[in-house]
Amino acid sequence: MNDKINEGTPIIQVDGLIKRYGDFTAVNGIQFEVRQGEVFGLLGPNGAGKTTTMELIEGLRKPDGGTAKVAGFDTQTELAQVKQIIGVQLQSTSLFELLKVREIMTMYASFYNNPLSVTDLLEDMILTDKADSRVKGLSGGQKQRLAIALALLNDPKVVFLDEPTTGLDPQARRTLWDIILRLKQQGKTIVLSTHYMDEAHALCDRICLIDQGKVIALDTPENLVRSLQSESAIEFRLQGTEVFTEQGFLQELQQLNDVKQADSRQEVYILYTDHLQSTLLDFVRFTEEKKLLFSDLQTRSATLEDVFLQMTGRRLREK
Amino acid sequence: MSGYFQLVLAQLRIFFRNRSVIFFTLLFPVVLMIALGSFLGNGGGVSLSATLIDQDQTPASRDLIGSLEKQQVVSFSVGTDETKAMDDLKQGDVQFVVVIPVGYGKDITEIEQTGSLSGRNSTQVQVFYDETNLTATQIGLSVLNQTVDQVSKGLTHYNQWVTIQERGIQAVNLKYIDFLVPGIVAMMIMSNNLNGVAAQIAAWRERGILRRMQSTPLRASTFIAAQITARLILNGFQAMIVILIGSLFFGTQVNGSWFLLVCFVILGTLTFMSIGFIIAALAKTPESASPIAGFISFPMLFLGGIFFPIKNMPDWLQPVVQLIPITHLSTALREVMNIGADLSVLWPEALLLGGWMVVAFAAASYSFKWE
Structure with a gap:
């Protein structure tokens, strides 16, 4: 050739x-x-x-x-x-x-x-x-x-x-x-x-x-993953979310210790943080205080999915 | 070149592995042949008319006219002008002209008195008919024969004293099946190519098969040429099978040259395939390809002289009938098979079909889209 x-x-x-x-x-x-x-x-x-x-x-x-x-x-x-x-x-x-x-x-x-x-x-x-x-x-x-x-x-x-x-x-x-x-x-x-x-x-x-x-x-x-400002993500669901307006609730989450960003996708809330432990402890305290029932709590490392979510506000695959 | 060869091979393999398609594309014409060949051959529900010319003007001839008018199948009108009656026949206004010749009454009287005819075996009634209009004539002739036979048997000794002298325009003895088989071959050529190409190309385009080929160095012209070749082989094959079945089981005749017959099969295939490619280009989805193809082929099925003689179509339809390609294909096939016509007679058909092919092929190559 x-x-x-x-x-x-x-x-x-x-x-x-x-x-x-x-x-x-x-x-x-x-x-x-x-x-x-x-x-x-x-x-x-x-x-x-x-x-x-x-x-x-x-x-x-x-x-x-x-x-x-x-x-x-x-x-x-x-x-x-x-x-x-x-x-x-x-x-x-x-x-x-x-x-x-x-x-x-x-x-x-x-x-x-x-x-x-x-x-x-x-x-x-x-x-x-x-x-x-x-x-x-x-x-x-x-x-x-x-x-x-x-x-x-x-x-x-x-x-x-x-x-x-x-x-x-x-x-x-x-x-x-x-x-x-x-x-x-x-x-x-x-x-x-x-x-x-x-x-x-x-x-x-x-x-x-x-x-x-x-x-x-x-x-x-x-x-790409490194470009994310946060290393870890915390995901959870809430039971009885009608009490809150979503925007207001996300703002409250944003105030938790070391949370860099809070997002929500189809009833799943995601908190991005560099200090998993302190955020998690503060999150548990916060939910106690507000008498919130959460479920499906997971912590994980940030992935390409999160990169995409942060850059576009959308998930790669809508579930 | 090897791409072309491989594509032809692939298309033939696909066709021969698609057993249900083979079965039904062959079954359909054969069933039609059997159904129309046997049912219509018995003459249900066809209206026929005839002009009676009584040159004899005797009580015996009036008796015969009375008997003929009693039967239900052929409706008679008594005429006097033989020239006018023959003109009507040629134009297809009537299907028969029955002439009772001078001397009929005399013969009948002789038979009744002596029980024989001097010098002859029978006295004859002449029936003129249009040979190209075979649907009608086969039914009509048998009815006329039967009626005359009854009159004849009413005379003495149950000998067949009165017979019909059949006088067709062409001196070939043809049956309805002879009329039918070329029509069915024309129909197969039209529907297999027009509907087949349109549906297949549209489906291949929809499924991305064409796009996948487009991403290789394969040229569109090679692809189209291979399609045409494969379908020519398949259609030649199918047409021959139908003609063979017709001739082996139904006694269809092929009086003309097989070479010319094959030429017209090829010409028809190319024409309708080109139209199929145009439809494939027009249709946005495979779902719409079939209705469009049906919209075009269905009227042609009835207007093109496949089942019904072209002359039976009303006058206002004649310009349309004379323009559509199927008419010329069915006429050409029929005249080659039935009458043994050659190109000196059939050149207008060849020319018109050829014209259709050139125009359709140009439009097809212009409109071909991979996607």
């Missing part, structure tokens, strides 16, 4: 991408760079614009503004070159149900000039046993592995995985995580979208937080 770029320079350059559907702006001036060989996470709630962003970079949709370049090739004007070096797994991967695994692999392989060996790829994706089964009979995890195998047929430099683990059971997710990490070891650049923060944390070198079509933060998972 005669790339226009060298090692160390970004393999994907996204500059001011805009995509509108009627009055709705799905992607609103997104800008980032993906480095060669990293796992780049797009994290955000449903409808944040993750899929649209990916499809704009893949050249599947035409942007209303801005540019995207993969390995120096513009995805609008040099789409043919882009297609040769990217592998795509779409969010709702739907394949010909009546074809067998090996048949569909052979078919997609025929679309490329120098495809990899179908047999080897099936082996890599733990699908050798299923090579002669119809797609219809595969489990959710097997279908996703097949979709990833299809994305790898042209030995792509960049692999786009759009919510590959959504809807899978925990074990199937773990298997996919191993596969993604193995791809990274092979030197592939991976753009991964997800709304699971644990997944983003476990897999991604850098995470781009997206909300309402905009980038709200971009950093390593560790730095």
Whole structure:
């Protein structure tokens, strides 16, 4: 491949991408760079614009503004070159149900000039046993592995995985995580979208937080969590909250010892603090005094979910 | 090239693994053939009219007219002008012209008196009919035959003294099933391609199958070409099966060249497939593709000469009937199979179908969308 770029320079350059559907702006001036060989996470709630962003970079949709370049090739004007070096797994991967695994692999392989060996790829994706089964009979995890195998047929430099683990059971997710990490070891650049923060944390070198079509933060998972002003979170529920107006109650919580921020989401209250013990003691005293009955009390370390919550006031996944 | 080959292969595999689709796409035409071929062949509920020309003007001929008017199936009107009656027949206003020739009464008298006819086996009544209008003629002819037979048996010795001389425009002996099978083949070509392509492409688009292919270097033209090839193979196959079933079990004739027949099958397939691609582009969801396809194909089913002869359509519909592609496909298939017509006769059909194909294909490639 005669790339226009060298090692160390970004393999994907996204500059001011805009995509509108009627009055709705799905992607609103997104800008980032993906480095060669990293796992780049797009994290955000449903409808944040993750899929649209990916499809704009893949050249599947035409942007209303801005540019995207993969390995120096513009995805609008040099789409043919882009297609040769990217592998795509779409969010709702739907394949010909009546074809067998090996048949569909052979078919997609025929679309490329120098495809990899179908047999080897099936082996890599733990699908050798299923090579002669119809797609219809595969489990959710097997279908996703097949979709990833299809994305790898042209030995792509960049692999786009759009919510590959959504809807899978925990074990199937773990298997996919191993596969993604193995791809990274092979030197592939991976753009991964997800709304699971644990997944983003476990897999991604850098995470781009997206909300309402905009980038709200971009950093390593560790730095994102560190950017939170607090280390710990206390969560609880209240019984009989009608007594209080929520705003007023949150203000009272804010007054507790060492509480940096108080939030509430669907009847769950969250207190962020750097001094878990003193906040907790004060909280117990406070509830005694006010004769409040709390339940489901938990303490934990702050996570990406909290980063998102603090930055947007919304949870990644509405429960 | 290998992408094209693989896509054709995939489409054929998908089709042949979809057993219920194969079963029903073949079952439907066969059931139609059996149902229409046998039930309609017995002549229920079809209105037929005939003009009677009595050149003989004897008591015997008036007797025959009386018997003919008693039966319920064909309604008679007595006419005097044979030329006008034949014109009516050609225009499809009547289905038969029955001529009782001069000398009929004399023959009957001779039979009644001597019990035989000198020099001949029978005296004949002439029945002219429009051969292209086979639905009607098969029913009508059998009724007329029966009535004349009864009159004949009323004479002495139960010998068949009076017979009908059938005189069609073309000298081919055709049955209703011969009329029906080309129509059913035309119908299959229309519905499999128009409805099939529209529904499948819309569904593949909805399910993201097309988008996934779009993200590879595969070109749209390769994809469309592969679709067309696979469907041509499938349709040729299905059409041949229906023609074979027709000829093996129902005795349908193929009087013309098989090559020309295959050519028209291909031309029809391409035309309706292109229209199917247009519908797929128009339909926003797979749910709306089928109704749109039905909205287009359903009227064509009745207007296009599949079950009912085109000439039976009212005058104000004729311009529409003459424009829609199915009319020309069914006419062409019918004339090749029934009468053995060649391209020197069928070039207007070929031209019109070809025109439809070119326009539809251009519109289809212009409007094709991966998503």
